[in-house]
Structures are given as C-alpha cells and as structure tokens.
Amino acid sequence: MAYRRTLRRSVGCTGIGLHSGRPVRLALKPAPPEHGLCFRRTDVGVEIPARLEYVARLDHATTLSRDGVGVETVEHLLSALYALGVDDAVVEVDGPEIPILDGSAAPFVILIHEAGLRPLPTPRRYLKVTRPVEVVRGGKSIRIVPADHFQVTYTIGFDHPLLRHQVVSYRVTGETFAESIAPARTFGFLREVEMLRRNGLALGGSLENAVVIGETGVLNNKLRFEDEFARHKVLDAVGDLALLGYPLVGHVQASKAGHALHAALAQKLLATTDAWALVAHPQLPVLDLSPTPSLVLEPS
Numbered sequence: 238m239a240y241r242r243t244l245r246r247s248v249g250c251t252g253i254g255l256h257s258g259r260p261v262r263l264a265l266k267p268a269p270p271e272h273g274l275c276f277r278r279t280d281v282g283v284e285i286p287a288r289l290e291y292v293a294r295l296d297h298a299t300t301l302s303r304d305g306v307g308v309e310t311v312e313h314l315l316s317a318l319y320a321l322g323v324d325d326a327v328v329e330v331d332g333p334e335i336p337i338l339d340g341s342a343a344p345f346v347i348l349i350h351e352a353g354l355r356p357l358p359t360p361r362r363y364l365k366v367t368r369p370v371e372v373v374r375g376g377k378s379i380r381i382v383p384a385d386h387f388q389v390t391y392t393i394g395f396d397h398p399l400l401r402h403q404v405v406s407y408r409v410t411g412e413t414f415a416e417s418i419a420p421a422r423t424f425g426f427l428r429e430v431e432m433l434r435r436n437g438l439a440l441g442g443s444l445e446n447a448v449v450i451g452e453t454g455v456l457n458n459k460l461r462f463e464d465e466f467a468r469h470k471v472l473d474a475v476g477d478l479a480l481l482g483y484p485l486v487g488h489v490q491a492s493k494a495g496h497a498l499h500a501a502l503a504q505k506l507l508a509t510t511d512a513w514a515l516v517a518h519p520q521l522p523v524l525d526l527s528p529t530p531s532l533v534l535e536p537s
C-alpha cells in the first residue's frame with residue numbers, strides 16, 4: 238500500500254507573473270493528510286483548493302478562483318506536484334499569478350526536490366480508469382482508456398511548418414517527468430503574443446520564459462528538445478488532470494487539445510462514475526461487484 242505524501246519542509250522562490258509582469262513571492266508548504274493541494278492568497282487571505290470545481294478560466298492558462306479571488310497559471314506547478322507524488326501541500330502566493338519562471342516546470346521540480354517528501358500516515362487512493370471516456374470538439378479530441386499506470390500520449394498539429402505534426406508518449410513517473418517533461422517550455426506564436434500585449438496581457442512574457450514562434454522559426458536561440466512543443470502539452474495536461482484530486486491510473490490520448498479539453502475530460506470522467514474506481518494500488522484489479530448471471534442463484 239502507498240501512503241500520501243507531503244513536503245518535508247517549506248521552500249520558496251520569487252518570480253514574475255506572465256500576464257501582470259509583476260513580482261510574485263511563492264512558498265510551498267507541508268499540509269496535513271487529506272488536505273489535498275491548495276493555493277493560499279496571502280495578500281487577501283483566501284484559500285483555493287486545486288480542484289475542478291474551482292476552475293474559473295481555461296483560455297491561455299488555467300485559472301482557479303473562489304469568492305471572486307483567483308490564482309492564474311497554476312498548471313505548471315500543479316503538474317510538478319502531481320507528477321512527483323505530492324498529495325498534500327499548500328502553495329502560498331502574494332498575488333493573482335503563479336510566477337512563470339522559465340516557462341517550464343523544471344524550477345518547480347528543483348523546489349520540490351529541495352523541500353523533500355515526507356510520507357503521511359494515511360493510505361493513498363488512486364483513481365483507476367475502468368472504461369474509456371472521450372471528449373471530442375471539432376477537430377480536437379481527448380480520451381482516457383484503462384492502463385496499469387499513468388500515461389499521456391499527445392499529438393499536436395498547428396498550421397505552421399515547425400509544428401505540423403508532433404507526437405510524444407510518456408509513462409508519467411517522478412523520474413520521466415523531471416527528465417523529459419518538466420523542462421519543456423511554454424510556447425506561443427509571435428502574432429498571438431502581439432495581440433495579447435495589445436490587450437494588456439503577457440506583459441511579463443519574454444524569450445526568457447517562452448518559446449516564441451515567428452513566421453520562419455523560433456525566435457529563441459534553440460529548443461531544449463526537438464519535440465519540446467508536444468512535451469509541453471503533456472506537462473499542461475498533467476497539471477490540469479491534477480485537479481481530479483487523485484493520482485490517475487489510465488492512458489490519456491490527446492490530439493490538438495488544450496486546457497479546456499483537459500478540464501472537460503476530467504469533468505466528464507468524474508461524472509461518469511462507472512468508468513473508474515478508487516484503488517489502493519495502481520496494479521490492483523478493479524473488482525466488478527455487479528451481479529453476473531452465473532452468480533445469481535436460482536431459487537430451488
């Protein structure tokens with residue numbers, strides 16, 4: 238049996254918010270068993286659980302909100318906490334955004350490693366998928382099918398020579414995440430960045446924290462991986478699926494999806510209660526407790 242885990246000690250860092258361009262102070266702190274992951278806005282004294290019911294916006298990033306108080310761009314940090322197996326922790330921020338840092342989850346992995354993990358005396362339960370659930374919108378789709386572990390396969394296809402077709406598939410563990418997924422940075426198209434700026438967004442965005450794609454190629458010096466774009470989509474998907482509130486056991490297959498579809502799949506999965514079960518170990522078979530004809534005894 239696996240046990241829930243929290244951080245061994247508090248850690249923190251400072252960075253700027255992608256949209257506001259303002260400095261934000263962030264702290265990751267241990268939490269008691271069953272607390273889950275949550276965000277605490279220290280400037281206004283509001284705590285927002287990292288759960289689907291608190292999702293407020295899913296356009297360029299994932300925003301959570303409660304009682305009119307929000308935290309933007311939670312997905313990269315949530316991705317790192319979820320993939321590294323942190324079940325219970327408090328994220329303190331003194332403003333409305335999680336710092337963007339280098340646009341990837343690598344700095345958060347370093348922070349979590351610096352904090353260390355501590356087992357809690359409460360068993361962990363996994364959300365194990367037992368039959369496929371799918372969301373299709375136009376040419377975009379995402380589905381989850383049964384598997385003995387957590388896997389994400391992601392296909393992207395944009396109308397740009399650099400990004401016409403990329404597909405990656407990872408079994409998500411603390412190790413594969415830290416090595417192959419976390420370092421992949423946010424990306425955006427130059428034409429979109431210009432539009433965001435005109436609308437007062439992405440004021441903190443720069444080549445220091447995003448891969449920017451122009452008409453002919455990337456404006457940054459070089460990519461961290463040839464398929465960095467598709468890897469970043471896996472990172473985003475893991476962060477959005479963290480909002481399920483349980484470690485996931487299943488294979489996610491996404492094509493041209495994004496935050497809205499990730500959240501829609503999570504919502505549909507939770508609502509389809511006969512498509513999953515809570516188990517104490519990922520490899521445990523899910524017992525079918527519905528009566529089967531062979532087990533129904535005929536009255537004699």
Ligand SMILES: [Zn+2]
Nearest residue numbers: 312423469473
């Ligand atoms: Zn992202």
